[in-house]
Amino acid sequence: MGYVFDFFLAILLTALSYYIGSLILRKSLSVVHALIIGTSVVLLGAITEALNAPMSLIIVVPFPVGMLLLYLFLKESVKTWFMTYLLTLAIYTVFHIVVSYFFSFHSLIPAWKLS
Template sequence: MRYALHFLVAVLLTAFSYYSGSLIVTDEHFVWQSLVIGLTVVSMGALTEKLGAPIWLIVLMPFPIGMSLLFMFLGELVGVWAVAYAVTLTIYTILHMFVSYLFHFHSLIPAWKLSKRTVKPV
């Protein structure tokens, strides 16, 4: 149950990052697409982790998927997509630092632990 909750939180926070990034750059609402990207990106990271991949691959694998889905859903030129992705990553990183530091939640970037306390997986 705890894993499912952490998975859901990671999906929602990732989706929020994509939603915010696309909204800032394109000024459009992007809710369901952001949820699809969040679910896909977090699922890919979880699957990669479950298969026993090294931590660098767990962190790396979701990037091309998130980038591709964002490009597809935005339907904009490459320059607009690149700015939207950069803004999304900035929001994602700041959000991770905040959530990791205050709540000791490390599911957004598993390899990047910002606090010494860890949450034990179930």
């Protein structure tokens, strides 16, 4: 049950970072689009992990999917997409720092355990 909970929590936190990032720049993604991106990114990371890929691939492989889906769903210029993506990564990193350090939840960035 622990893995399933961690999986869904990772999806929720990932989707939330995309949603908040788009809200801050007033280029709002729908909740459904944010959940699609979050699910895709986390699922791809989980599949990569299940294939016993090195940690670097588990972290790097989901990035292009998240970037592409964000671009497709935003329907904005490359500059706006890039700024939204950078903001999303910053929010995602803050989420990771908080949940990894205080709650020993390392599923967002597995190679960067803070507790």
